[in-house]
Amino acid sequence: MKRSAKTVLKLDNVGRHYAQGNEDLVILKSAEFELRSGETVALVAPSGAGKSTLLHLAGLLERPDEGEVYVAGEPCGTLTDSRRTAIRRTRIGFVYQFHHLLPEFSAIENIMMPQMIAGLAPPEAHRRAAQLLDYMRIGHRAKHRPAELSGGEQQRVAIARAVANAPVILLADEPTGNLDPETAGYVFEALEALVRQSGLAALIATHNHEIAGRMDRRVTLEDNKIVSL
Numbered sequence: 001m002k003r004s005a006k007t008v009l010k011l012d013n014v015g016r017h018y019a020q021g022n023e024d025l026v027i028l029k030s031a032e033f034e035l036r037s038g039e040t041v042a043l044v045a046p047s048g049a050g051k052s053t054l055l056h057l058a059g060l061l062e063r064p065d066e067g068e069v070y071v072a073g074e075p076c077g078t079l080t081d082s083r084r085t086a087i088r089r090t091r092i093g094f095v096y097q098f099h100h101l102l103p104e105f106s107a108i109e110n111i112m113m114p115q116m117i118a119g120l121a122p123p124e125a126h127r128r129a130a131q132l133l134d135y136m137r138i139g140h141r142a143k144h145r146p147a148e149l150s151g152g153e154q155q156r157v158a159i160a161r162a163v164a165n166a167p168v169i170l171l172a173d174e175p176t177g178n179l180d181p182e183t184a185g186y187v188f189e190a191l192e193a194l195v196r197q198s199g200l201a202a203l204i205a206t207h208n209h210e211i212a213g214r215m216d217r218r219v220t221l222e223d224n225k226i227v228s229l
Helices: 051-058 083-090 107-117 122-135 151-162 181-198
Strands: 007-020 023-036 041-044 065-070 092-095 170-175 201-205 219-222 226-227
Touching: 007 051, 007 201, 023 051, 023 065, 023 107, 023 201, 023 226, 041 051, 041 226, 051 201, 065 226, 083 092, 107 122, 107 151, 122 151, 122 181, 170 181, 181 201
Parallel strands: 041 201, 041 219, 092 170, 170 201
Antiparallel strands: 007 023, 007 065, 219 226
């Protein structure tokens, strides 16, 4: 990843807190973070430290209480819900620990769906979905439903679905958490290759220190701030 790469995600002086009874539970305070195109960043922190909150803020699923979140240079904190939804649909891809594939549809149909929601014609959505499945090395499983796929295959379909609309940012929350070490390594290799090939930027929360060590950078949450490891 080159230092001249474009910043696609920026958290500027971000604060986030929740009311907990009569207390104010602070998760982030004056947090600063940048993610650049073509890089992978591992988010490593104990459970309950605020990793999910950080990903939700970065993915525009929550609004900061202070500061600003920029996606591809656009300040998003005060945007309307409809504009935030449009940004999530076109610029941000999400991968979770559980694949959340629609069980009644095949692998290729699961990847076609977000493209068609975004307005792409079915033939073009099918072509792109097939390309992504081939890239993830599971093109031969295109017509299989999720229940007929292994855990690693399900996650590769989930990754392909997340990038189907060519986002600039991929946010992943423990994407290999349910997989055995060998399968987790293989899934991460496929994800890493996709990042390098497309120039996508990926922020990946993980407890897997081996996988975290293979990324460009590692960050954690300490004293309500985002700090480098």
